Each structure stands twice: as structure tokens, then as C-alpha cells.
Amino acid sequence: MKEKVSKFKSLLVATSVLGMVTYSSAMGAARDDIPLANYDIGNQATLTYQTLGGTNKLLQSNIVLTTINQTYALALDPDRIVEVTAGKDALFNHTLTNYGNGTDSFKITHDYTGRTVTMYLDSNNNGVLDAGENEIVPSNGEYLINEIGPWESQSIIVRVSTTGSETAQVTSTLTAKSVGDVGKTDTATETIKFTAKANVGVYKALSSASGASDVAREVTVYLKVFNDSTTYAKDAVLTDTLNTKFTYVENSAKWQDYKTDTVTSITDNYDQSGIVYSVTKKNSDGTGNDIINFTVKQVPQNTLVESKGGVLSFKVLVKEGETVGSITNKATFQFKSGEETTPITGKESNTVTYSVLKYVRATFTGDTVANAQAGQEIRFVNVFKNVANAPEIYNLAIADKFFPVGTTFRMALQTP
Template structure:
């Protein structure tokens, strides 16, 4: 890879680094993550053209949830008047930072002294307290981070029988999420041995002393202490290593004797003798390590140490181990659970093939669009493209980390023509990539396609040589890799021309500007719309349709609308036959508080079939003016008996609160209308929202207890108009919404009444197929029905999101071969909730293809006025 990079983290590194890397250990998305989703539909129109439409994006925000585990229960035998040391490990299983209160309560018959139960820190989790400072809570832990504690228990000299201690870790985040262990102590006058196991990575064993990774060496110590009143004869310890660890031959030593214990002697042969004549027999088969000591006298302690290596198959995460013990063939409580964390290591790749863990190309997963040699880190397209057309480069992403990760994508233009735009789609070549790709398991790959859209004014050429750098970045670590997209095909002349319908300033041909200047300039007031009349000519050999957009975004607060010749809002020209032309308008509205000056409006269109396009650069000059206004006139279309909602903004741009003044709607005859206050500004009429006819209907609009509209504030109103079922195509009515100039009980008069009214034109006509997406949260993933909405929702890990994608044929002819495609967002997967939330389709006879990451549905032909819907559910990872 050109810039292949690696990121590695150690638990012993700086706190900020540890907190950053720990999040990757959690399967759930971190608190605050935004999950986005967008759907796509294709259909065939009456002219036989295949049209693609894209829905709105719906988003959910992941909320922080608590989670905790506590490892593990302990069973200890203890002499009267003795002490027990009980190790535990607290793990933050939530998706955000949290700390945990610690309590230990005697639960049985009172042989213990509860006041003598104390927590101490064990940060390295070796089963031995790090300091003599008592604890009542853990430090703040990042998601997935662990913290060890040791409970010291002192029992009175007259203690008998057995007793239990309930150990609890409780989340501070919500105060209810807990984890519980039960420790059992048995009082005995016989032999007792406490066994403590520790595992510590050898910092000198690997290439980076701050990293615990596959291939590193782990030092393991088994410490035994004879705390009973009698000697422990025939004492045996057996330690079966986790499958990710392998014993290092010749590494075992006994604290009571010099030299190395012999691996090959067998369990019945003596390996060493101490000064008291006690012997040890050691044995191992590489995975099981065991030793037998002839006798451990009362009050004596010692240890056996050895090493193990972390195998190459060990992914990031916790490796835990417990050793067992016997005294004279009688089982005694096992050791504590010792653990070591294999640290996160991150590596990602983007290339023309998948890349394996050793960095070599894996040709079994390769780009389908690459026209040059494989495994050269370049995806080359040699096919021709038209001016304004698209060039597709398929890349292969590989997660080379040792844990699951999600990857984000970016592109940087090298020498593609200025004005080229880029976007990424998924493996199906259609679905837009919103947010991250994944999660991808360690070693997994995914295909993505970069679509480069050439500018319409790029010079035609017989041979191109354009390049862009594509990069992918690990969500968990920030490491990245790059590759190159290269286009060497010819650039063909455009077959579409976008023009202004203004004599002398049409902008014929391919040049989007008039020698660097805008073609048309219109002056307007702040908040007042400017309308450009446009003509599009299809100079291609077949019918085509063109998606409308701005090549460059307008400043914040500006709005743009594309409208057909009949005034209806559009985002596509509709089908234009070969050699024909059509008209549309572009309505640009600056903000009400926009400063004076000039702003360029770069209008673009691109074929939804061939990818050919063109641009025109016009200009808006904003005048200096102050106004109290309602904006703006609307042109809408509706079907007979249908309902249309037109949104307007009423703004108080003065410096006096408006507490009273009539708001009137007039002008409709056979149509009927009402004006609603869109109090929450979501663009739809909610059941609680009011019909208004005066500023004094705006509850608490000025301040608490004072109705109206405060200076500088705006409200949204929705003019809902219903047409009669007998209305025929072409019938038009105009509704007028006006603000009475007499304000505040007649004590004030609007200084400029020219902007006190708007006219809404509603025409009965047919439109095209539109695609909308909605969502609600199914918190328990049990198929509970909710209310669909387009607005942002909050979701917690483990909860479900129910999506509805609705394709409506608003045209006058059937839409054939209607197919809806969608994908599960990052950190989610498609689910049927055990059969309670399976996908649903409309109309009857529709079919669906479902995987854990994608869903598509075939609805056949949808008649004018008809709908095709797909509902499905995804579950957020936890």
C-alpha cells in the first residue's frame, strides 16, 4: 500500500490513548454516534427509460447505556482469625465512560465481621492489591475497559462453619445496572492453601514494549500460601492454558530451588528439593501445566513461574485463565481469574484486491472495474465517458485489524478536472454510502464504488489521464490507507445543453460562465425569492431525463427550489424525447437577514440514465432592506380529492413584539384550506398543532405568558388545501394568506405592506414517482407498532429501528419494474425479531430479497396514484 499505516495501543500507555482504544472493545456504537440511512428505487417509465430516485435520509442518534460485568465468584477456605484475599475484575460493558460503586455485604449467618470487608485496587489484575488505600468505587472506565480489585476479609478467631459475601458493582450512569458475584468462605482447622494466579506481559518480548500482541511472551506466576493450621501434604496444582496461549519450553522455575524445572520428567519424577526436604514434580504437555509439592508447611508460601506465548490466532480482547488445586487428592477452591488483554492493533487497506494479514494481495476478492494489472494499488477505468458523465472505480476495503471495525471513506482530487464531483456507493453499485462501511470482522473485506461525475465544460479529448486519491480510515483508531482511481478513457462531447431563457444571456454550449462572469444577475430583498427561467435541450439520440441540483452549495440559510413549467416542485426534468427541449424554473431565496452582496448560483443538471450534464452560473444581488413579511408564493400540484401542504415562514424583522394582528386565508372557492402553526417546525401537521388566524394564537411566542411573535423571530405555518374529488386535470385555484397591517390592537401599523401576503397556486395535474423514507424506534425489538416519522430519533444499543420506504406514483402513466433497494446502516443488521417484525410489502404479490446487511423488494407495476411500500427492521449492535 502507498501509505499503509498501523496503530497499536497498550493498556500501559497514556490514559488518553487507553480511553481512545478501549471503545473498540465494545460491540455497541459509542454514545452520540449518528446512524444514517437512505433508500433508492428504480422504475421504468412509459418511454422505456430506467429512472432512479433517492429518498430522504433518516437519522438516529445512539444514546449512552450502562453495562457492567464482574468476574468472578470465589470459594476460599480460611483458618479462624485469618484473612482471605478475594480478587475481582470490573468491566465497563456500556457504550460510554462510566464508573462503578463497589459494595460487599455478608449474606449468611454472621461468622464474619462486615466492617472488616475492604476493597483495594488491583490495577494490573494480578490478584494482589496494589496499595493499602481502600476503595468504594472504581475510577472512570472507558467502554470495554477493565479494573481489578481485591477484597480483604478478616474473620474473628471464634469463626466457624461457612459464610457468603455478595459483591456488587453498580453503574453510576443510571444507578440500576449492576453485576453481582458471590464469594464463599469456609472456616477450617485443617490444611488450607490459597492459590493466586497472575499473568503479566513481558514488555521486552515484542517489537513494541507498550503493546501486548500475538507473539508476545506472558509471565505466569502461581503463588500458594499455606494459611491453615496443618501442613498441606501432597499438594497439586493444575493450570490448563487458554487455547490462545502456548507454554514456553524450559521456562518453569520454583521459588524454593535454583535452576529450571524439567519439562520432560513426568508428573511422578522429582525435579527439585528445597532446604526443608520438600520436593516438587513438574510436568507439561504444552497446554496443561501441573506440579506436585510433597508438603507445604503451615505458614509457608512459595510460587511456580513459567512463560507462555500469545498465539498468532489471538484477536484483540481478554484472555482469562484459572488454575485448580488439590490437597491430598481433595479439591480446594481454584485460583482467582487471571487475565491479560491483547491490545488493539489496527490496520486497514483500500486497493484493487483484498489484502491479507501479512500484507499480501488476495486475488479471490478483486475489483470488477479495474482494467490494469491486479495488485498495483490502482483502479483504472479505460472506458469512455461523456462530458458531465460518470466514471466508476470499484475498490476493495479490508479490515486488517485484530478486531471488528468500521471504515469511513474519503476522496481527494489529484488532477481530475476542476468541478468533478465524487460519491461512494455500496457493493450493489446503487445504494449511497451514508457514514461508515461495516462493521467488518477482523480480516473481512467489502467492495465499494467511487463514482466520479465529470464537469460539463471539460474539454473533449481522445485520451484522458485523470487521477484521484481515495482513502479509508478506521473508525476505532483513525489509521488510514490510500489508493488511486485513474481514468484513461476518451471524453466525449456532451449531448445536453442547459440554457437561461433570457435573450443574450442563454449560456449556449459548454461554458458555464460568460467569460468568467455570471450569465444573469437578479437583485432581490433579503428573504425574497429570485426565479430563473431555464431551458434544457436533449441533443442525444434517445429520450432522457435529468436530475437537477446546484453544482456548488449556496451559503447557509439560502434555499433553492426547482419547479416545472406548471409550478410544481421537482428534482428531475422528467423524460425529454431525443432532439426536444423543456423548461423549468429555479427559485433561489436568500435568508431574511442576509447581508448585501453578490452570490453565485451554479445550476447543474445530469442525466439519470447516461450521466451527461451541463451547468449555468447566474448571480443574485441582495439589496439592503428591512421588512416584516410572510414568504413566499407557492405553486403546488394535487390529485382530485387530494391534500397538499404548503409551508410558509412569517418573520418579525422589526424590533417590536407583535402581540396581536389578524392572519387571513382567502381566495379558495371549490377548494378548501386552513392555516396551521407548525409549532415544532418539522414541516408536517401534528395532531396537537393549532389552526391560527391571529398572532395572539402563538402561545408564549414572545415570552412566558405573552403570546405573539418576538422581534427577529420566525414561525412556520402550513397551508393545507384539499381539492374536491370532482376536480379535473388543469383546474387551478389560488389561496391568499395575508397579514393585516393593523397590529397590536390597532396601536401600530406595518410600515411595508407589500410583503404582507402570499398566493398559493394549486393545480390539478399528475407528477412522477417520489420516494420517501420514515422510521420509528421499536425499543424492545418485539414488533411493537410506532408512529413513522422523518425526523431524528434517539436509539439505544440493542434496540430496533423500523423503516418504511414508500414509492408513490404521482404520474399519469404506470411505473413498471418498481424496485426499492436499501441497506442496514453501520452498527446495525437487518432482523425479523424472531418473526415478530418481519419485512412487509405492498401491494400483494411483491417479493423481497433479504440479507443481514441489505434488502431489496420488487413491486412490479405501480399504477398512477398507487403506492409501493417496504417495511423492515434493523437492530443496533450491543
């Protein structure tokens, strides 16, 4: 809404000038349907008429302004179920969203007992605890998340300790509370299950979390396939249905085998050394999804997230001119534990997010009137286009030094 306020003020200036401007706008995903807190919105009436002598007149009413109060709302999503080998830490990721119309802070509590619980800001929003991410130190049992902007989100990671002898399911509730209005709360449930079988996981990451689409951007996708149990897994089948806004780069895949530093390039139709890789491409008209199909015939035991190897990577493109917004993606997979013949299905990786950032680009085409009589009203139709990937505010002005003294101007906006 801040942009709306600026546009309103610029139009007040514009209506005092004469001329004609035609414009078109490339609309993006910016939220502009709810006013921001503490901003003024206004309205002004304009009247144009012609006197009996044929003179054009313009009248404007007073400006009526209203200040928007701050409202408070939040969401803590989603409920999570994590299956771990007893004695390993359980990791949960959640998204805290500020649905109020102003910046707010939030306090989170949990009801675990007898466990070590640590919470982190997930700085790249990939749902996995990465090296260097900041721990949120609790005060009186409350974890403070500072200053989330209106309609913005913060991903958090919760790490919970377990002991080596546990078998019973553990459940806890996280509660998030607004600092601005303590009556506004939301909850998410965390459930820990224990398994004595192979415990394969897939960690997905991106080489870049954001970028402007002023040019086509290339992003590398990483999929780490690991197994934190003492039982090996076999036939781990992974499917990554890419977001429609990601376009796969042909023959860009690489594989780093377990416990090695060696990275091997693989083609889009590959079946060697215990891995199988293929790609199902989008439709010829660009619709649909690129789908990555990947099988690891054996996942060794005790191959943790931080251990060497077990990494598939490939490249995708975000097209030039892609609209502002978030591109989210996750993979699904299944596997067999040891020599069991029935696969464990319904598994998912973490969700990664790539943010398409705003950039500014516009064109302005002028107009020429070849002949005119003294005293005649002349209309110049100039075409202004916002050709970027989001709405923008532009201030238009007229340089009157090229016109005779006494010339008056009026500028009007005409949408296509």
C-alpha cells in the first residue's frame, strides 16, 4: 500500500498539468489489496468543464485523508512428523507468517520435557539446518523472532534430542504469539517416531536463494541422499517434479558417490555404477513440468547429512521476465530397508524456495504533431510501458522550455 500512497500523491501533481499519456503495466505478485499500517490513504474529486467562451477549466476538491491502524494476525505452519533412529536428533522446520498489516515480533514456546531443544533461524528457507545459521536463545522459555514485515514469512528449524532406547512416539505443541497483540496466537504440532529400519532422507538445496529476472538465471539444484541408521537401504527411488517456473538444463546432472570427493557428469539417460538417471521433459509448447527420475541402488548406513558424497546436482533456468514471487519445490522418494522387499513409501524432502526479485525497466515512446494553429489545443499521445516484472511508481513531468511563453499543460492517464 505504500506504493499506492506514492501513486496517489504523484497523480495529484499530474492532474495539474495538460497532455496525454498512455501506459501499460507488467503486473507482478506484490501485495497491494490491504493498506499498510500507519499510512495515509486519500481521495480527491476533479471536475473539468468548459465556459461559455470555450475555455477549459479544471477544479479540484479538498483532499480527504485516512490513517490506517495496525492489525495483528499470524500463522505457524505446518504440523510435522519426523521419523528418526533412536539416539539421533529430530529436526523440524516450520514457517511463521505475519498476516498483519505492519511489522510485528513473535514469541514461540514448546511443551517438550526432559529434552534438549534448540531453535534456529532458517536463513535460506530450505527447511534444513545449515552451518552458520543463527540459534535463537530462549528467555524464560520463550524464543523471540524479531520484526517480520507485513505478509512476510520466516522459516525456523527446531532440533530435539532423543535417547538411544526410545521406541514410543513423542508429541509436542509449538505456540507462536504476537508481541503486538498477545491475544493473537497459532500452533503447530511436532511428532517424533522411532524406527529400527533403514532411515533414508533427502535434503534439497539451491545454489542461490533469490535473483532478479532481468536476464534468465541459472540455478543449481542439490539433492543429498543420506541414511542415518545402522541398517543399509536399497532401491532408493527419487522423483523431483520441478516447479513449472524451473526449466531443466539438458545434460547438466552430476553425481558425487558416497564417501568420496569425486564428482561425475551423467547424461539424461544414465544407468551405471549403481545409479539410474532420466529426465521427463516439459511439453513442446513449454507447459507442464520437467521431472527428474533418480535411483540409488544402495544407500550405505551411517551416511549422514554432513558426511561426504551421496549428492545429485543439476541445473535449472528461471526465465527472463519471470514475475516477482516465490518458486517452491520438493522431491518425493521411497526405499527398501536392508533385504526387505516391500518399499517404505510416501517420503518427502524438505521444501526449497527461490525468490524472484523485482527489477525496474520501462520504455517511453513520444509523439509528434507536425502542424498546429496558434491558440489550438494539441494532444500528444505518448506511450509509457512498465516492462519489468512488478508494479512500479513513475513520476512524469513536462519540460515547458520548448514551448511558447503562456502555454498551459494538462497531463492525463489513459489505460489500454
